[in-house]
Amino acid sequence: MKNHRLANIPGSTRIGYWAVLGLATLVLIARLVQLQVMHRTDYRLQSDQNRIREVTLKPLRGLIYDRNGNLLVNNHPAFSLYAVPYELRRNPDLYQRIAENVDRTPTVLKTIVQQNMRGYFQPIRLMRQVDMAVVTDIEEMRTDFPGVGFWIEPIRSFPSSARASHVLGYLGEVTTEELEENTDVDYEPGDVIGKKGIEKIYERLLRGESGLEYVEVDAFGREVRTLKSPPKKEIKPGLNLHLTLDSELQHVSEELMKDLRGSIVMMDLQDGGLLSLVSKPDFDPAELSGVISTEVWDRMQYDPDHPLYDRSVQSVYPPGSTFKLVLAMAAIANDVVKPSWSINCFGSYRLGRRVFKCWRPKGHGRIDLYQAIEQSCNVYFYQLGLKVGLEEWAKFSRYFLLGRKTGIDIPLESAGIVPDKKFMDERYGEGEWTRGMMLNLSVGQGDLLVTTLQMVQFAGLLAKKGVYYTPHLLQSIYDPISDRTESHEADSLRIESISERAYDIVREGMRLVVNGENGTAKLARVTGVEVAGKTGTAQNPHGEDHAWFIGFGPFENPKVAIVVLVENGGGGGAKAAPKAGELLKLYFDINPDQSGDTLPEK
Template identity: 35%
Template sequence: MLKAANLIPQKRLIVVCGVVVILMLSLIFRFFYLQVYYHETYKQKAEVNRIRAIPLNASRGLILDRNGEIIVDNYPTYVLTAIPGEMIDKHKNFQIISKSTGIDISLLETNYKKYYRGKFLPARLAKDLTFDQLSRIEEHKQELTGINYMQFPERYFPRKINAAHILGYVKEVDQALIKELDLKDNYLYGDLIGWRGLEKVYEESLRGEKGVYFVEVDAYGREMGQSPDYKKENPIPGKDLQTSLLISLQQMLENLLDGKRAVVLVSSPKTGAMLAMVSKPDYSPDLFIGATTVNEWQDIISNQDKPLLNRMTHGLYPPGSTLKMITAMTLMEKGKVNYSETIYCSGIYELGDRHFRCWKEGGHGKMDLEQAVTQSCNIYFYHLVQRLTLDEWAEACKSFGFGEMTGIDLASEAKGVIPNSTFMNKLYGRWGWSKGHLLNLAYSSYSIVLTLYYSIRYYPTNRSTPLLL
C-alpha cells in the first residue's frame, strides 16, 4: 500500500525554524550573560562555596607597670568547635565527646545553640580544654565528624597583685551583645571585648587585628586542606599598655589592707600619675574568665562588704578638712580676710542653741590664717566661712573640679555632690536650712560627698587629671 507524502506547509516550517532560532539565540545570550558579562560575580560566589576563611585570633596587648613588669598576660587555651553542616550525627558526636572528655552533654547542647551562626561556621562547644581531653578527642577523631579544636588566647593574671578594680575585665561576645552594641562588623561570637576598667577604656589599642587563613572545601563543606590560591594573613597582636602603677607599692598596700574596708590612692604630686590604687575588699581579677562557679559568684554578690564596688571611683565620702584650704583661698581672693588677722579658739563655738566643736578639746588659743591652716583649726574656719555665701563657696569648689567628672581613665565614676543654695532648697526646702549648715561645709560634712579620687586630683601642682597611663 502506498503512503502519502508528509508535506509540511512552507509557512509552518518557517515559523518552527524561527522559534528554534530564537530559542538558540536566547540560550547563547544567556550563556554570554552568565559566562562573560557576570563572570566575576559568579566566580566570586563559586569561590565562596569552594574556599572557607578561618579567622586567627590576635593576642590582646599586655598590661604592664611603670617599670615594664607584667600585670596582665595571655596564655593559650583550646576551644572545641563543631561545624553543623559537616556533622553527620550530632547526638552521636556529643556522646563520644562527653564520654571521652567528661564534659556534660547538656553543656555541649547549650553552647551549640548559643554559638550557632550558620551551617558552615564553627560553633563553640567548650573551652579551656586540657591536653588530656585533646588527646582523647584525637583518639576518636575518625568517629567524629565536623568536630575541630583551635587555640585561643585567654587573659592570665600572674597574681602578684589583684588591682581588679583598675584592670577591669573582658567579656565574651555573644549574640545578644552583638545586637545590643552593633558589633557585627568588628567582632565574632566568642571574641573577647574589654568590659570594665583599663580593658574597656583602651579596648581599641589592646584588641589587635585578627588574621585569616583559607582552606578548600568540597561540595559537602568538608575541609580538603589549605588553599594555595590565597595567602595566609597573620594576626597582629594588640599594643602593650604601660601604666603608671608600681607593682611593689600596689602589692604592699593590698597586703596591708587585706580583710579591711578601705581605699588608698597614691599619686605623684608633680605629674598626677597614679602609683597605686587599692579598694578593699576586692575580688580575684580572673573572676570573669569563666572559671567561677555559681556558688562562688553567689558568695560575691551577696557579700555585705560589696567587693565588686570600686570605692576609688564610686565610693562617696565627706572630704574632711581638705576643703578648709579652698575656704581660705576664696576669702583671700575676695579680700575678706586679713593674713595677720587672729581669732581665738576656745575649743567650742556657739551659734544660736547649737555648739560646734574643734577637734582639739581645749582649743588652740589665738590663731592667724597660717596657723589655722597648719593646725586645721575648726573654730577659726567657723568664723571665717560666714563671710561667704553658700553659692560663693560652692563656686570656688567647682573651680577646683569638685562636683564634676574627673576624667580618670577607668570607664566610669561617680560625680559627687557640692551643695549650693538650689541644692539645699530642694533637699530641705527654702527655710529648712540655715547658717549652721554653712559652718559644717567649712570643713566638710554629710552634705558634701566626693570620691577619694577628687582629693588626689586636688593636690597635683600642675592641676592635671591623675591618670593611669
Template identity: 40%
Template sequence: MNGSRAKFLKVFLSVIFLLFIVRLYDLQLHRDIEYKKQAEGNSVRTIQHDPIRGLIFDRNGRIIVDNVPSYTVTITPNEFDTKNLDALAKILKVDKKYIIDKLSSAPSQFSQVKIRRDAPMRAIAYIEEHRDELKGVDYIVEHKRNYRNPGFASHILGYVKEITPNQLSIYKGLYKPGDQIGHSGLEKSYEPLIKGEKGYSFIMVDALGRFVGKYNDGQNDISPSEGSDLVLTIDIELQSFIEQLFGDKTGSAVVIDPRNGEILAMVSKPNYDLTMLSGYTPIELWNLLNSDPKKPLLNRAISGLYSPGSTFKMILAITALETGAVDLNWKVYCPGYFVYGNKIFKCHTSHGHGWVNLTKAIEVSCNVYFYNLMLKVNFDDWSKYGWLFGFGRKTGIDLPEELGGILPSTEYFNKIYGVNKWTKGYLISLAIGQGEISATPLQMACYAMALANSGKYHQPHLVKKIINKKTGKVEELSYYTREIPVSEKTFEIVREAMYLVVNSPSGTGKAAKVEGINVAGKTGTAQNPHGNDHAWFIGFAPYENPEIAFAIIVENAGFGGAVAAPMAREIVKKYFEIKNQKTEFKLAKW
C-alpha cells in the same frame, strides 16, 4: 511507518528539550549570581584568627599582663550528637544547660561554636581520645590573659570577658559572638587599641567540611595584627607594696606624680584575682563577687564616693584668703563647740583649741574656726574654688568607671530643697567637708597634687605610652594641664599649714612624718551614717619640691590621723626607697 506518530514523538521530544533550555536559562543566566553566592558559601569557609591582645607594662618596663595559650572547646552543632551532652558537660565542668544555651545561640549550624574557654587539660585529652564518639566536638588554641602579679592592680587593669549579647548589639559588626572584650578598667578604655585586628583565612571545604585547600591560594587571607602594648604610669612595686600595706582593710589609695599627673599607684581594697575571670568563670563565682557586701569589683579609687571631711578645709581657707574675707590675723576662740541657731556643732576635742588663726586651725584641724569662716565667705565662691580643684566633676582619667562626686552650690541646693527652702545652717557641715559633699579618692589625690604644685592641675592618667605593634612606633600620649587661678601667697599659707599638720608637735598628722623627708598633708574623717567613720589622709612629699601626692582612705577606721597617716608615711618611705634603689642601680650599671 506511521508519520503522525513520528511527528508526535518529535513534538514530545522538542517540548522536553525546550523545557530544559528554559530551566537552564533561568538557573544559569537569570539566577546565576544567587547560585554563585550559594556555591561560594558552600565551599569557602572563613576562619577567624583572634589577634593577640597587647601587653601591659608598668612604668619601668616590667610586664604586668601578657597572654598564655588556652584551649577553647568548640562544637559544630550539625555534627554534634546530643547523647554526648552529659559526658561533655561532665568533663568541661559546666552545666548541661550552659552547653545547650551556647548551641542555641549559634549563628550557624555548620560552623564551630565556642563552648568553653580555658578548658582543663584533662578535658582536651579526653576529647582527643574520644574523637570518634564526640563528633562535632573540637578545640582551638586561643589566648587568655596572664597576670604576672595575680591580685595586684586588678581594678586598674580590668578583666576581659566574652562579649555579651547586649555589647554585641552595641558594637554591631565589630565583634562576633564568642569574641573577647575588655569589660572594665584599662582593658575596657583602651579596648580599640589593645585588642588588635582580627585575621581571617579563607579555606575551601568539601561537602563533609573537610579541608581541601586554601581559597585563591591564600591571597585573600588577612593575617591578624597584634594589639598595641600599654606602658602604664603605675610602678608595680609601689602598687604591690600599698596593696599589701592595706592588708584586710577596706579602702583606697591613689599616689600621683604632681609634676605630670602620672598615677604611680591606685589601690582599691578589697580586690579580686583577675586570673579567676580571665578564662572561664563559673556563674557561682560571679554571683559571689557581685553579692559580696564589701563590693570587691568596685574600683573605690574612682567610683567610691566619700565625704572629704577635714581635708576639705583647705578649699575654705583658700576661698577666704583669695576673696579677702580674712587674713592670718583673724582669730577665732574655740571652746570645743559652736552654736548656730538652736544647733550645737562640736569640735573634735571637747576642751577646745583656744584662740586659733587659719594656719593653726589647719594644723590642729579646728572645726570651730572653719564653722565661723564658712559664714564669712560667699557660698558660691567656696563652690567655685572646689570646682577649680576638681571637685564635683570627673578628672578625666583613662578609666571607664569614674564618678564625679557632689560639690554643692546655691544652684544645687535650690534644686534639691527649693529656692529659700534652705538656710546657712546647711553650710556649716560643708565647712569641714561633711554633709552633702562627696569625692573619690582620685579627686582627693588630684587635689593634693594641685596643692603640692601650687595650682598646677594635670589630668591624672594611667597610660604613659602606647607601643604600636603595626608601625613599631611608640606613641606618647598627651594630657591636659590647667592652672588654678589662686595666688602664690595663698598657696604658701596653706602649704605651710599642711607642713605643720605633719611636722608640728600639735599637728594631727604627726604619724605621717618621715625622717629626712618633709611630708605635708591633712587628716580627715569622713562621717559614715552606716557605721564607723572613714579615715582620710591626703598629702605630698617632699614639701619643698613635691614628687608624689597622695590620698588614702581607710573605711571604718575612725580618725584619719591614727590610721591613714601612718600608711602615708610607709608609702612615702617606700617611694623614696624605690627611687634610691633605682639611682643606685643606675650608678652601679654606669
C-alpha cells in the same frame, strides 16, 4: 465628590498590564527552568566546588605592663572544644563520645548545640578552657571525632604580686547590646570584650584586628587547605599598654589596706600619672577571666563589702576636715581675713540655738589660720565659713576641680557633689536652708561628696600651686608589629586666678600638719623628706568615722601626692596618715633622686 466616575478604561490599557505580567512571568519561569532544570548539574558541581570559606583569625590581645616594664596582665594559652553540627547529626553517638571525655552530659552538649546553631557547617564552641589531657586524648583519636576540634583561645593571667583588679578590670563574653554598639568592629558572638577598667576603656587598642584567610573546605565543611588567593588579611595583634602604675607601690598599698575598706591613690605630680590606685576590698582578677562560675560570681555580687565596687573613682565620700583647705584658700585669696586673724576656741560654737562642736572638747584656745590648719580646729573654720559664704566656697571648690569628673581613663568615674546656692535651693527649697548647713560644709560635712581620686588631684594642685595634669593610667602604647612606642603625653594645665600668696599660706599650714608640734598627722613624717598634708575624720551615717589623709612631698619641690581613705577607720591622723607616711617613704626609697630638698636642720 465631583464627577469622579471613571471613563471606561480602554481595553488596550488593561491588556497592556496583563501582557506585561504574563510576559514577565513567562520569562522568569523560563529562566528558572534553564537554571534549575537544564543546567542544574553544572551549577550543582559549581556549588560543590564552591567551598571556599572565609575564616576569621583572632588576634592575640595586647599585654599590660607597669611603668617599669613589669608584666601585669599576660595571655595564657587555653583550648576551646568545638564541633560541627553537620557531623553531630550524621553521627548520633558523637555526643556520647565527646561527653565521655569532658565533664558534660550529652544532654547539656545537645542543648549548647541547639542554642548556638548557626548553620550546619558552622562549628559551635562546646566548652572553653578544656584540659590539656582532653585535647591530647581527642587529637589521638581524630578519626573517631569527625568535625570535632580545638580553637586556641587564650585567657588572661596575672603574674604580678600587685593585683590592681579595679584598674585592670576583666573580660567577658560580648553581649548582644555590645555587638550592636560596636558594629564597626567585627565582634562575633562568643568573642571576649573588656568589661571593666583598662580592659574596657582601651578595648580597641588591646583587641587588635582579626585577620581573614580563605580555606577550602570539603563536602563536609572540613578545612582541606588554606588558599593563597584571595590573599589572606593578616592579623594585627593587640597593642601592649604600659601603665603609670608602679607595681611595687601598688602592691604595698594593697597590703596596707588588707582586710580594710577604702582607697589609696598616689599621683606622680610631674605628669599626673597614677603610681598606685587601690580600692579595697578587691577581687582576684584570675577568677573573673575565662569561664566564670556562677558560684564565684554570686559570691562577688552578694558580698556585703561589695568587692566589685571601685572605691577610688566610683564611690563618693564626705571629705571631712581635708576640705578645710578649700575654705582656707578661698578666705586668703579673697582677702576675707589675714592669716594672722585669730579666734578663741572653747570647744564649741553656737549659732542661733544650735551648738556646733570642735573635735577637741576642751578647745584649742586662741589660734590663727596656720594653727587652725595644723590642729584642724573646727570652730575656727565655722567662723571662717560664715565670712567666706557659700557661693565663694563653692566657686573655689570648683576651681580645684571638685564636683566634676577628673577625666581619668577608667570607666564609671563619679563626679561627686559640691553644693552651691542653686543646689541648696533645689534640695531644701529657696530660703529653707540654714546658715548652719554652711558650718557643716566648712568642715567637709553635709551634702558635700568627693572621690579619693579628686582629693589626690586637689592635694597635687596645692602642692604645685595650681599646675596640674589630667590624672591618667596610660603611659605608653607599644605596637609589636612596627616595634614603635607611642608615649601618652598629658598636657600641663593651670588654674588661673588664685594668687601664689594664698598657696604659700595654706601650704605652710599643711607643712605644720605633718611637721608641727601639735600637727594632726605627725605619723605621716618621712625621714629625710619634708612632707605636707591634711587629715580628715569624716562623720558618716554608716557607722564609725572615715579616716582621711591627703598630702604631698617634698614640700619645696613636690613630686608625688597621695590620698588615703579608710572607711569607718576612725581618726585620720591615727589610721590614714601612717599609711601615707609608709608609702611616701617607699616612694622616696625607690626614687632617691626625687627626694629633692633635705629636711632643714632643727
